[in-house]
Amino acid sequence: MGAESIGIVGGGIGGIATAVALHQVGINAVVYEKAAGLHEVGAGMMLWPNATRVLREMGLLEKVLACSGPNTHFLVRATCGKVLMNIALGKFDVPAVCMRRSDLLAVLLMALPRERVCLGYDLKCLKQSRGKVRLFFSDGLVAEHDAVVGADGIRSRVRSELFGDSDPIYRGYTVWRGLARYDGNAVPPGSNSETWGVGKRFGILNTGHERFTWYATANVPSRHLDASCGRKRELQNMFAGWHEPVADLIDATANDGILKNGARDFAPLRRWGDGMVTLLGDAAHPCTPNLGQGGCMALEDALVLAKCVDREASLHSALRRYESLRFHRTKGIQQRSLLMGHIGQWQNPLLVTGRRVVTRLLSPKLIERNLRRVYSYKT
Numbered sequence: 001m002g003a004e005s006i007g008i009v010g011g012g013i014g015g016i017a018t019a020v021a022l023h024q025v026g027i028n029a030v031v032y033e034k035a036a037g038l039h040e041v042g043a044g045m046m047l048w049p050n051a052t053r054v055l056r057e058m059g060l061l062e063k064v065l066a067c068s069g070p071n072t073h074f075l076v077r078a079t080c081g082k083v084l085m086n087i088a089l090g091k092f093d094v095p096a097v098c099m100r101r102s103d104l105l106a107v108l109l110m111a112l113p114r115e116r117v118c119l120g121y122d123l124k125c126l127k128q129s130r131g132k133v134r135l136f137f138s139d140g141l142v143a144e145h146d147a148v149v150g151a152d153g154i155r156s157r158v159r160s161e162l163f164g165d166s167d168p169i170y171r172g173y174t175v176w177r178g179l180a181r182y183d184g185n186a187v188p189p190g191s192n193s194e195t196w197g198v199g200k201r202f203g204i205l206n207t208g209h210e211r212f213t214w215y216a217t218a219n220v221p222s223r224h225l226d227a228s229c230g231r232k233r234e235l236q237n238m239f240a241g242w243h244e245p246v247a248d249l250i251d252a253t254a255n256d257g258i259l260k261n262g263a264r265d266f267a268p269l270r271r272w273g274d275g276m277v278t279l280l281g282d283a284a285h286p287c288t289p290n291l292g293q294g295g296c297m298a299l300e301d302a303l304v305l306a307k308c309v310d311r312e313a314s315l316h317s318a319l320r321r322y323e324s325l326r327f328h329r330t331k332g333i334q335q336r337s338l339l340m341g342h343i344g345q346w347q348n349p350l351l352v353t354g355r356r357v358v359t360r361l362l363s364p365k366l367i368e369r370n371l372r373r374v375y376s377y378k379t
């Protein structure tokens with residue numbers, strides 16, 4: 001393809017990964033991020049083999065491995081700590097890891113010339129005419145590109161410009177997250193875990209070097225206000241009596257380091273693009289966090305889009321090909337995540353007991369085989 005330029009709105013994991021992937025196939029891509037600095041917040045995240053495979057293809061896997069924790073098993077636990085299910089992740093060509101989001105963003109940024117990221121650019125609207133896309137930002141700045149990728153997250157401005165405003169759907173529970181140091185021995189090496197209570201869950205993920213990222217979920221109304229005692233005390237009360245090291249991890253996290261997000265998504269959107277504009281990452285297919293796959297999907301999107309741009313005869317056909325290649329994959333993840341969240345948040349005593357019995361009877365091999373399809377994806 002010729003010397004086309006692509007504008008990317010949003011400098012999160014999806015937008016920056018897309019700029020890297022496009023840069024690697026020789027496309028001039030520029031990221032416009034509304035924040036004044038690139039600081040990926042949000043504690044740590046899982047990168048499953050489908051995502052580390054993307055990072056390997058981008059030549060970034062070694063750097064990722066240097067600042068992450070390995071993950072070979074996933075435990076489902078009862079609140080007393082009893083292991084209800086131990087799922088081995090199986091053998092893949094690349095590992096599953098957990099890392100701090102800020103570290104992942106830093107690794108991606110190392111692969112991108114600095115001038116490709118414009119900070120403080122808050123998109124207000126866009127217009128398409130004669131095969132070009134004009135981006136209008138809040139301070140009167142205007143940019144023009146041959147194509148635009150909306151990687152501006154779940155409340156995407158680009159998506160609103162294409163298809164009108166719509167609010168993400170709150171799924172009935174909220175997620176708190178934090179990062180903490182822990183050097184005790186209550187977490188088996190290489191194992192991450194999720195503990196199931198009644199309408200509550202607690203996840204522990206090892207980001208390496210005695211650092212952990214944890215998450216806690218609870219069924220609360222969408223506008224749940226922080227308790228007057230603060231988030232930390234509220235969580236300490238909510239998860240009091242749970243197995244080790246739940247309390248230690250909450251204790252080791254600063255109150256103002258605890259993030260809180262409602263679990264939100266959209267029903268899968270059938271259209272992601274129009275003309276010379278497309279969507280990517282959470283802007284296209286936001287999902288609840290239950291499979292830890294939202295960011296992994298954004299990485300897959302980035303590489304698939306760059307390959308389409310590289311191989312297709314025109315930018316227009318590249319965008320439509322990318323959308324058709326990604327729709328079913330991301331739809332499946334959105335739906336499975338939603339289902340996992342419903343089951344995980346059950347609080348009806350009968351359902352909770354049934355879940356516990358079934359979890360203990362289910363063969364981990366069955367779950368492993370099922371997940372293999374998700375993790376084996378190749379772009």
Ligand SMILES: Cc1cc2nc3c(=O)[nH]c(=O)nc-3n(C[C@H](O)[C@H](O)[C@H](O)COP(=O)(O)OP(=O)(O)OC[C@H]3O[C@@H](n4cnc5c(N)ncnc54)[C@H](O)[C@@H]3O)c2cc1C
Binds near residue numbers: 047155298
């Ligand atoms: C609790 C929780 C846990 C999760 N755990 C995992 C996990 O373990 N593994 C995993 O893979 N995923 C996980 N996810 C999902 C993951 O966080 C998202 O899928 C991922 O961050 C999406 O990246 P993105 O770049 O598409 O969007 P975002 O990260 O939302 O980035 C969008 C960017 O666009 C910018 N922007 C917005 N509007 C504008 C505008 N008008 N103009 C310019 N810029 C704009 C924003 O400032 C932001 O920088 C989790 C999510 C949650 C909520």
